[in-house]
Amino acid sequence: MLDIALTGSLDLMIANGDFVAAESTPQHQKLLLLAQPGDIMQYPDTGVGIQTFLNDERDDMVTEIRSQFEKDGMKVTSLHINGSQIEIEARYK
Secondary structure (H helix, E strand, O other): OEEEOEOOOOOEOEEOOEEOEEEOHHHHHHHHHHOOOOOOOOOOOOOOOHHHHOOOOHHHHHHHHHHHHHHOOEEEEEEEEEOOEEEEEEEEO
């Protein structure tokens, strides 16, 4: 999926005075993980709110990640949590 690209610090990526369009699936995944429910006014139920799961059960976190990615139109093929690392394979259908 192509979308306006963001930098690693989530600023708009601009080249030659114009927005950069690029493959955006990893960017969408990062934004879904970071967004708290209620952050996106048009879609108040959107967002995993990964910070809220720091001391919670991993099963709840995995369930919420899968749910949010699938609501966004992705098919999650694998999801593993190793310590503080989250490895996700998901692509838009």
